[in-house]
Amino acid sequence: MVSYALPGALGLLLAELPVRQLAHLSPLDVAVIAIYFAIVIYIGFYLKRSANTSEEFFLAGREMTAWIAGLAFVSANLGALELMGWAAAAYQYGILATHWYWIGAIPAMLFLGLVMMPFYYVSRTHSVPGYLKLRFGESSRLLAAVSFALMTVLMSGVNMFSMALVMKVVLGWDIHFSIWVSSITVALYVALGGLRSAIFNEVLQFVLIWAGALLVPILGLIEVGGWRKLQAHILLNVQGQNYTHMWSSLGSFSSNPMGVHWTGIVFGLGFVVAFGYWTTDFLVVQRALSAHNLRAARLAPIIGAGFKMLLPFIVILPGLLGLVVLPMHLVPEDVARLHGGHTYNEVLPLMLVRYCGPGLLGLGITALIAGFMSGMAGNVSAFSAVWTYDIYQPLIRKSAPDRHYVLIGRWATILGVMVSIGTAYLVMNAHSIMDYVQALFSFFIAPLFGTILIGMLWKRATAAGGFWGLLVGTATSIGLFLWVYIHPSALAKVAFSIHAQSMAENLYRALWSWTACVIVTVIVSLCTKPKPISELAGLVYGATQLPEEPPVAFYKHEYFWAAIIIVVFFVLNLIFW
């Protein structure tokens, strides 16, 4: 995910550690990595001739099947830092980390597919800020577009730097080498083939991530003797902490290692943060918009939800297995800095090294690189579309031939990568920036969700209401962040408990900012003149006639798959209660 809840500042902390190379690559491993780079670059060149019009370049010609759009949807979110960061969180906090994959994703993805996607798709918008323009006017669009564009490239740079540090720690690779090789590769294939190239590579990278990472939990479970024995061993190793139950320890802030209450998980994470990210972040919505018809666009997030639900198997389980099979005890970064030892963030590479010899190790490392590149490609392709259609076109050149905007899109891709590289070097020289950039990204997500949700579901919402709601919601988020930063004791008020930890603070801050956004939007809307209903067609529930989709067999219907996924979702939560 674009680190909407990445645990800790992975790269910052790794940066301050003494370099201890964890693994050495054999020629076979190098060959595996080289094959990957050759294929992704070839795909970029191959697809260049399919990216001539703006619809082709920015929306992949709206030709993708539901499966391809769905896999790209979940892959664009699956960065390497997410793999490593959440495996580390599982080692540190136990199975609670799975909430970010299940309740923190699945309901929101289904809601996007079933409720919101028709409005995005039918309005024929190029982007989420584009929808805001249609619904609330230019000022809301510009506020959302500028904040999204800025945060996207900044996050991309932070992730790039973190990934380069991971490669330095795991393989001893030079940081500059990692940054430039991976960036140039992404810039090349996205600038050449546009969104289609990004999507093709994301699907390929998704398969690769599974091929490279799935072996670790399989071998780990064989080694410990299965899930029940893993639970028993964890209980022995970490006495007094509940590491293998997802809900039973959430009755109070102090009864679980994450310092979070179930209300924070359900309302903060499951509702505001998850819905904010999965339904309004253009990085993921853009993938669904590339689908070849409305049914495929609705199915894409639903298919993505199915795969998202499986990810804890290759992310969380290795972290839990590490608690049992690793001979050393992993420690927080500040402890490692003072006394040496391996950190939580190294759990996934350590597990890879434990089980994977030549070839398989290369595949695992390639999976991490692929995760990083899919995340970065997602960022720059989304940035390119928002820059071209929501900033350049309205502010700089209103009408120009279609090919001009395609050219601008290609250059915006290069520009996005260059700014990302600049950010990476900025972070390298001033590490504390990383924390602020990650926090900044979270400021905009929750209020944006409030604005778009009201805009789609309430005909009475006005342009002024949308703009002021978005602005006040964002200001609330920033204000609460600063309040806690300046007076740490304020955390007890923001998150309702002195036991709350940073993750809990993020969840409650999102809840506050969303609430502020909704209240202001409603009040200002009621005081201002609404648009006539005729101008809301295609944008708002109740004013939109959705196109008739041709009937299909029940097993191809979006509601059928959504029902299956929600049932599995509840069953999984009950099993691991």
Next chain:
Amino acid sequence: MHSPTLSIWFFIGVMLVAYGALISGYGVFELVTGKTANVALGYLHAPVWWGILLLTAGLFYCIAYRPGKIDR
């Protein structure tokens, strides 16, 4: 509009075939020579069966989505 003629699944097939051949080939080498890599559960010879799995999946995708059969 110039739609590509090669499916993404074909590219995935090619990649899996390449990886499957390399990894299973190395696994067979380990098995024959007895020079197993110093990893946990090395006696399970994961490169052999994992490599064969990748190779089989790759061949399936290469054939099912060979050039000429379009599924974007």
